[in-house]
Amino acid sequence: MKDKILLVHGSGGRLAHELVEKSFLKALDNPLLAKLDDSAVFELRGRLAFTTDSYVVSPIFFPGGDIGKLAVCGTVNDLAMSGAKPLYLSLSLIIEEGLPKSELNVIVDSIHKAAEEAGVEIVTGDTKVVHRGSADKLFINTAGIGIIPDGVDISGSNARPGDKVLLNGPIGDHGIAVVSQREGLSFSTQLESDCAPLGGLVADMLAASANIHCLRDPTRGGLATTLNELASQSKVGIRIEEEKIPVREQVLGACEMLGFDPLYVANEGKLVALVPAKDAEAVLKAMRRNRYGEEATIIGEVVAEGKGRVVMKTILGTSRIVDMLTGDPLPRIC
Amino acid sequence: MKYITEFRRPDLAEKLLSQIKRRSRSQARIMEFCGGHTVTIFRYGIRQALPANLEMVSGPGCPICVTANADLDKAIALARTPGVIIATFGDMLRVPGSRSSLQEVMAEGADVRMVYSTMDALQIAEETPDKSVVFLGIGFETTAPTIAASILQAGDRGIGNYYVLSMHKLCPPVIRAILDSGEVNLQGLICPGHVCAVIGSDPWESVASKYGIPCVVSGFEPLDVLQSVSMLVDQIESGESRVEIAYRRGVQPGGNRQALKLMEQVFEPCPAQWRGMGEVPDSGLRLREEYRRFDAEHAFDIAPGPAYEPKGCICGDILRGVKTPAECRLFGKTCTPEHPVGPCMVSSEGSCSAHYLYGGDVEG
Numbered sequence: 001m002k003d004k005i006l007l008v009h010g011s012g013g014r015l016a017h018e019l020v021e022k023s024f025l026k027a028l029d030n031p032l033l034a035k036l037d038d039s040a041v042f043e044l045r046g047r048l049a050f051t052t053d054s055y056v057v058s059p060i061f062f063p064g065g066d067i068g069k070l071a072v073c074g075t076v077n078d079l080a081m082s083g084a085k086p087l088y089l090s091l092s093l094i095i096e097e098g099l100p101k102s103e104l105n106v107i108v109d110s111i112h113k114a115a116e117e118a119g120v121e122i123v124t125g126d127t128k129v130v131h132r133g134s135a136d137k138l139f140i141n142t143a144g145i146g147i148i149p150d151g152v153d154i155s156g157s158n159a160r161p162g163d164k165v166l167l168n169g170p171i172g173d174h175g176i177a178v179v180s181q182r183e184g185l186s187f188s189t190q191l192e193s194d195c196a197p198l199g200g201l202v203a204d205m206l207a208a209s210a211n212i213h214c215l216r217d218p219t220r221g222g223l224a225t226t227l228n229e230l231a232s233q234s235k236v237g238i239r240i241e242e243e244k245i246p247v248r249e250q251v252l253g254a255c256e257m258l259g260f261d262p263l264y265v266a267n268e269g270k271l272v273a274l275v276p277a278k279d280a281e282a283v284l285k286a287m288r289r290n291r292y293g294e295e296a297t298i299i300g301e302v303v304a305e306g307k308g309r310v311v312m313k314t315i316l317g318t319s320r321i322v323d324m325l326t327g328d329p330l331p332r333i334c
Numbered sequence: 335m336k337y338i339t340e341f342r343r344p345d346l347a348e349k350l351l352s353q354i355k356r357r358s359r360s361q362a363r364i365m366e367f368c369g370g371h372t373v374t375i376f377r378y379g380i381r382q383a384l385p386a387n388l389e390m391v392s393g394p395g396c397p398i399c400v401t402a403n404a405d406l407d408k409a410i411a412l413a414r415t416p417g418v419i420i421a422t423f424g425d426m427l428r429v430p431g432s433r434s435s436l437q438e439v440m441a442e443g444a445d446v447r448m449v450y451s452t453m454d455a456l457q458i459a460e461e462t463p464d465k466s467v468v469f470l471g472i473g474f475e476t477t478a479p480t481i482a483a484s485i486l487q488a489g490d491r492g493i494g495n496y497y498v499l500s501m502h503k504l505c506p507p508v509i510r511a512i513l514d515s516g517e518v519n520l521q522g523l524i525c526p527g528h529v530c531a532v533i534g535s536d537p538w539e540s541v542a543s544k545y546g547i548p549c550v551v552s553g554f555e556p557l558d559v560l561q562s563v564s565m566l567v568d569q570i571e572s573g574e575s576r577v578e579i580a581y582r583r584g585v586q587p588g589g590n591r592q593a594l595k596l597m598e599q600v601f602e603p604c605p606a607q608w609r610g611m612g613e614v615p616d617s618g619l620r621l622r623e624e625y626r627r628f629d630a631e632h633a634f635d636i637a638p639g640p641a642y643e644p645k646g647c648i649c650g651d652i653l654r655g656v657k658t659p660a661e662c663r664l665f666g667k668t669c670t671p672e673h674p675v676g677p678c679m680v681s682s683e684g685s686c687s688a689h690y691l692y693g694g695d696v697e698g
Contacts, residue, residue, distance in 0.1 A: 315343075316378050326691075
């Protein structure tokens with residue numbers, strides 16, 4: 001049992017300390033964390049962005065990432081979508097007893113790598129271990145703080161008619177990569193999750209134009225749900241063109257098999273930007289120069305008509321409403 | 335060859351559409367039997383793109399939608415039975431029965447597992463020998479052969495705790511029942527591609543010859559549907575009624591012999607209850623005598639209590655093609671995908687769900 005996480009590892013006693021030191025401090029080493037005080041104490045000046053998210057993905061390892069990478073990227077991206085430069089993260093783990101230590105180490109290592117790439121530090125944390133069955137292997141919560149540069153004002157309610165809708169690449173990779181690994185549905189695909197920290201991409205975009213109106217990452221609920229949220233928050237209509245939305249052939253194939261619509265499939269490394277038309281080309285160019293925006297494209301525009309609605313021009317030239325996601329997409333019968 | 339993008343090519347779609355517009359003269363009502371086709375038609379706005387003289391109506395081809403509440407209640411009652419694990423396709427979870435849904439009994443502690451194939455259900459049975467695993471056998475001729483195969487495997491592997499609640503339905507008998515009722519006047523039928531991959535196109539011959547209705551077996555991509563409509567228009571305009579296959583890459587006239595053989599070996603036709611249509615003779619499948627030990631209806635004492643339909647729900651009329659979702663006074667008001675009253679709003683292939691998600695008024 002030496003190689004597994006036991007209830008006692010979350011007890012606060014000697015074994016718990018050992019776990020923190022061996023598994024976390026070693027990998028995530030930074031001066032603020034190393035102090036091991038009850039809180040991380042630091043100074044920040046300016047407009048702060050503060051966010052939190054919990055990660056319960058199953059399975060915890062999937063092509064292109066794992067729950068650790070996801071827990072860093074997800075929170076980093078939420079900060080970035082406010083235009084903030086992500087700085088510090090908290091990391092809280094709820095572990096189901098019996099999780100192999102080797103798996104935990106791999107996850108902590110990918111937390112470290114993702115944090116390093118995103119330029120953030122994990123400055124405070126917590127570990128709890130629960131009885132078998134009380135959690136599904138591992139749940140992670142992260143919270144994050146970032147600073148919003150002067151002159152940047154990004155909000156879901158800022159879209160204006162005439163804005164262009166920019167997307168940084170093909171949709172649906174994450175959702176399909178995860179589903180392909182689910183118990184009972186293993187199908188082989190070379191597809192990898194797009195899970196990535198987007199702070200750098202946002203910084204590049206803001207350097208091209210500080211006038212970006214809205215930024216949002218289309219995670220659960222997919223592109224369709226994100227666009228609906230923006231249309232409704234900003235009280236505008238959004239028109240998109242099906243032909244311009246990039247989707248990989250493998251994602252299309254898996255969606256057909258499962259009865260999903262790629263517009264509703266989750267992403268973890270995508271963002272939608274609503275940008276005034278005059279700045280759109282400059283922002284697009286900046287996106288394409290970044291490794292996470294090479295396939296960036298303009299997929300539509302914001303209009304005054306049809307407030308709160310997203311309308312898509314189909315490949316047949318007809319138009320249809322694109323609604324929000326309802327429930328969880330369930331695979332169909334035939 | 336790319337099997338998806340090739341069948342979504344805008345230039346070819348435009349060609350097919352202009353062909354249809356050029357040739358179609360008479361007023362005609364075409365039924366797409368299958369819910370999968372309904373989704374394609376709505377997702378790509380095909381109704382708007384067709385000339386005004388062509389009217390598309392949705393048919394009964396959504397397996398969950400046509401399952402009678404009495405059958406759903408049996409599944410839910412089984413889920414509540416101690417020691418029973420229900421294995422089911424995902425679509426079933428949210429469908430309301432007379433009093434509850436599988437999703438609700440799950441929250442109360444019932445062991446309901448979503449599976450993607452019958453073989454997964456069999457595996458659960460093998461791994462949990464102290465429980466009874468009941469697979470909800472729902473679907474048309476498309477799913478029946480795989481369920482037959484799972485029963486044969488259970489026999490071969492000596493798995494004694496695997497059962498099937500057979501609620502299977504057969505497509506050709508129900509379309510004949512709808513046509514016999516005289517309620518719907520059809521000039522063309524788009525036949526279900528996946529079902530025909532199993533049964534072939536031959537079983538539709540009687541629809542074409544006896545009722546004089548042109549039939550075309552279609553695939554599920556927008557170009558498939560447009561090509562099928564175009565072929566139907568050609569038949570309608572020339573006064574013919576034949577069975578044609580537009581879905582050549584999936585369907586042979588005689589179907590899939592091996593799948594049919596499996597089905598035949600394990601199941602026999604029986605009368606079945608259809609939502610909105612009542613009992614249709616020889617339109618269901620039950621396990622043959624020699625496989626009865628796998629039949630959940632025989633193995634368990636299921637007493638779900640009387641079934642009743644939700645008040646005001648017209649799913650039955652919609653499934654017969656007699657009414658459209660817009661004519662339902664619950665549609666979009668008390669019945670939405672978040673709070674479905676009837677099954678046609680639950681299933682991703684249900685016509686109310688397709689109307690709700692894709693069919694809204696774009697202008698205004």
